[in-house]
Amino acid sequence: MAEEDRSFKGFGFIDSHAHLADPAFDSDRVDVIQRAKANGAEAVICIGSGSGAGDVLGAARASESVALENPGFVWFTAGVHPHDASGFDHRNDIEAIRAHADRGAVGIGECGLDYHYDNSPRLEQRRAFAAQLALARECSLPVIVHTRDAEDDTAAMVAEAGQAGVRGVLHCYTGSHRLAEAGISAGWYVSFSGIVTFKKWTDDELLRLVPNERILAESDAPYLAPVPNRGKRNEPAWVSHTVARLAFARGVSNENMARTVADNARALFKLA
Ligand SMILES: [Zn+2]
Numbered sequence: 001m002a003e004e005d006r007s008f009k010g011f012g013f014i015d016s017h018a019h020l021a022d023p024a025f026d027s028d029r030v031d032v033i034q035r036a037k038a039n040g041a042e043a044v045i046c047i048g049s050g051s052g053a054g055d056v057l058g059a060a061r062a063s064e065s066v067a068l069e070n071p072g073f074v075w076f077t078a079g080v081h082p083h084d085a086s087g088f089d090h091r092n093d094i095e096a097i098r099a100h101a102d103r104g105a106v107g108i109g110e111c112g113l114d115y116h117y118d119n120s121p122r123l124e125q126r127r128a129f130a131a132q133l134a135l136a137r138e139c140s141l142p143v144i145v146h147t148r149d150a151e152d153d154t155a156a157m158v159a160e161a162g163q164a165g166v167r168g169v170l171h172c173y174t175g176s177h178r179l180a181e182a183g184i185s186a187g188w189y190v191s192f193s194g195i196v197t198f199k200k201w202t203d204d205e206l207l208r209l210v211p212n213e214r215i216l217a218e219s220d221a222p223y224l225a226p227v228p229n230r231g232k233r234n235e236p237a238w239v240s241h242t243v244a245r246l247a248f249a250r251g252v253s254n255e256n257m258a259r260t261v262a263d264n265a266r267a268l269f270k271l272a
Helices: 002-006 029-038 058-069 082-087 092-102 122-139 151-163 177-185 204-209 236-250 254-269
Strands: 013-018 041-046 074-076 108-114 143-148 168-170 189-192 215-217
Touching (some): 013 236, 029 236, 041 236, 041 254, 058 074, 058 092, 082 108, 082 122, 092 122, 108 151, 122 143, 122 151, 143 151, 151 168, 151 177, 204 236, 215 254
Parallel strands (some): 041 074, 143 168, 168 189, 189 215
16 A cells, blocks of 8 residues: 555656657666656656757657657757857758747757856857747747756746747756846746755755746656656656655645646647
8 A cells, every 4th residue: 555655657747858768768668658657647748959969850750750750749849059069050040940840849949058068168158049939939839948057048048938938947956046036037947856856965955946837847858867767867757756845845645747748748838
């Protein structure tokens, strides 16, 4: 009985951010998706960016394939990661992302700014991010934003996009309260990953600061597995642990928290 109480079966969360097309899942992707369903996942957003060397939209094509193989459960996005911004072609890559949007991508990204690693020059990161925000506006799609050590520029660009009617999510959020509040007042969502289950996590105030209708949960699989699976390859099934941690911080039931993040993911990504 106690074990059943800890189970999320039927609780219906949505993983708002997973790299299911990553080669880390090539050997057992079908099983990973099966386990996600068995553990209560109602959908997974498969993030189509971050391919690395040379082919900046390779991950978008791979994500579209995973979505096509799992209709109604896996949804895909397309975009260019800030790490890849220096390889971003402003004409061809935007047209390629637009073509993905026409074929059913539910979001643009992940894109954004990463001044921690600085894998691409900051000016090129801002240009690639701005181009994708503009495309999101044209396509009426939400934007999945990666931001690290770039709070002022992120806040400014998100606020401007918000004024233009663009919505999106600050994904795997671990930043300041100020940036979270800037996103929320722009009409955006904030998504938390397994990092909030780590022992070193201390900012439960941040977990309470996000309004009910703007909070999301994500795996960011294959990275950032939550406790008790920390250090392993992550998978969407384990978002249940992150949902439980959010529920604890916010003083609501696991079931209630799961329903909240699922409803919000459905609203943001307009899932059918
Ligand atoms: Zn990611």
